[in-house]
Amino acid sequence: MTHPVHRDDVIGEARRVAAATDADLESVVADLETWVNADTPGGDVSALDRFAAELAHTLERYGLHPELVPAGERGLYLHAVLEGEGTARVALLSHHDTVFTHGTALARPFRRDAARCYGPGVADMKGGLAVAVHTARLLARGPRPFARLEVVSVPDEESRPHAPETIDRLEGFDAVLCLECGRPNGEVVSARKxxxxxxxxxxxxxxxxxxxxxxxxxxxxxxxxxxxxxxxxxxxxxxxxxxxxxxxxxxxxxxxxxxxxxxxxxxxxxxxxxxxxxxxxxxxxxxxxxxxxxxxLGGPPAFERTPAVASLAEAAILLGADLGHVFGEALTGGVSDGSWTAHRGIPTLDGLGPVGGLDHGPDEYIETATIPIRCGVVAGLVAAVDAGLLGDVW
Ligand SMILES: [Zn+2]
Missing domain, CATH: 3.30.70.360 (Alpha-Beta Plaits)
Structure with a gap:
């Protein structure tokens, strides 16, 4: 950065991205609708690869450089890169497989009422994918407070008992922000069993x-x-x-x-x-x-709340409060790919997707109004990591 970055600049970046997402909310929701209405059952490699290819195309239109990385029988991993003028490397981690079989979206397609969006995988985790993709889209317009922002979407999170196939690409990253949905009361996830x-x-x-x-x-x-x-x-x-x-x-x-x-x-x-x-x-x-x-038979390691994780959570909570959304942090018994990156020693914060719940069931939902806020929080976190503002200052 050309000038020293202060906490106010970080808050300003969060507000900018939240406001821009809010202004574009209809196009964000349109992407989400497209994604929810495309069934992506875990294990169906051709459906998953087709989805990854379309997502890559969308990310390219939004100014990122996508790469589809083959991972044997498991399907294509999507990594889309945005280079910036800062120093930090941050990944936005998602998955595009769901637990729902073919025909689910036809039987109960994407639906929206005054406050919520519904449909298979809307919370777990195509809503989180929408936050990752649209935050990156808005960061691509600049300023770009990072050296490298990498949007990652994997095809096999729901069933894989070992680390993501491409985890080595994130070695040495300054932070991983995982977009599993926020808890129903808004909490982000700073520890997983x-x-x-x-x-x-x-x-x-x-x-x-x-x-x-x-x-x-x-x-x-x-x-x-x-x-x-x-x-x-x-x-x-x-x-x-x-x-x-x-x-x-x-x-x-x-x-x-x-x-x-x-x-x-x-x-x-x-x-x-x-x-x-x-x-x-x-x-x-x-x-x-x-x-x-x-x-x-394996299983994800514990995602422990280290001091680096705690300062990411603290920053997220402050940024959320500034944007008018008061939430805390949670330990959960459920696991995610954030467990693997945290275990690698990469500071990781999870539950940054839209607030939602009832995952894996017919009433799965997200709160639509939390999409812009979460985009703002994620953008603010990227800027805070880049500015070295985590820790004492917060
Ligand atoms: Zn998930």
Missing amino acids: GATWFRIEARGHAAHAGVEPDVGRNAIHALAREAIRLLDLHHSRVGVTLQLTSVVGGEGLNTVASHASLTGDLRAITEDDLGWAVGEVAAFGEHDGIQFSLEN
């Missing part, structure tokens, strides 16, 4: 359940005892949760079950607690003639 999904298998020995039951080694009995033991992990430390999510086993009505398995969902606020809890899951007791195995 980490999750580990696992499968336990028990192997015993089959026998006739009536004639020689004691010759057998019943895997279901042993697994049931272990399942009861695992339940004690739920709330065993603050924030630790455990839910058993499936159980199967056995071979027939009159056979001692030789095999059984279950799956579980384990979550914790810190990586330490998650590691500890996984260790506890693996601490099987002795069961005569039964062999246990534990398979770790």
Whole structure:
């Protein structure tokens, strides 16, 4: 920047982008309508690639340089770059896959009433995508208080148990602003629990359940005892949760079950607690003639509220209040790709999309009036990161 940037300049940038979005709100909502009405079910690579290509085209029209990065079987990752005259590198992170199957948008297309927009994926997270894309569009007009602004939209967030395929591109970034929707009360997300999904298998020995039951080694009995033991992990430390999510086993009505398995969902606020809890899951007791195995199926790491995350949240809250939208920050048990970037040590703030809720259900919605405010908050955060204004000043 050619002159020292002050907090007032950052607030001014937030106000400028919020006002400009408000003035263009109909065209923002028109984009959102187009995107919601295009079904993008996770796993349907051709539908996802088609969407990514159209989004790239739109971003190019808005002044960004899009690139479609192939990621094997998972479809194309969209990275669209805007170069500026500042020093910071900031990513706006979204996804364009949804949990809804083909035909959902036809059955209940985008709809809008006085206060809200509805439709499949409107909150999770095509509304967030609208905030990312239109903030970038307005920042492209200048001034551009960043060295590199990168709009990222991935095709596989809802189902991928590992980091985004292109996460290395964000290495060394100064901030990642993740556009999952804000909580229903407006809160941004400054911490997410980490999750580990696992499968336990028990192997015993089959026998006739009536004639020689004691010759057998019943895997279901042993697994049931272990399942009861695992339940004690739920709330065993603050924030630790455990839910058993499936159980199967056995071979027939009159056979001692030789095999059984279950799956579980384990979550914790810190990586330490998650590691500890996984260790506890693996601490099987002795069961005569039964062999246990534990398979770790992966899951996102804990997104911890580091000082850098806290100062991003603080700045977002101040910028929101200036724009007339009072909100706080939240820890949530749900995970997002922000979990992966935060775990990489990139200061990350999430829940910056429009205020909304009821994700993954038929009544999913966003509050339309929060779109311009969130665009302003995101633009202000970009400017604040670039100006090195996070931390004490705020
Ligand atoms: Zn999402």
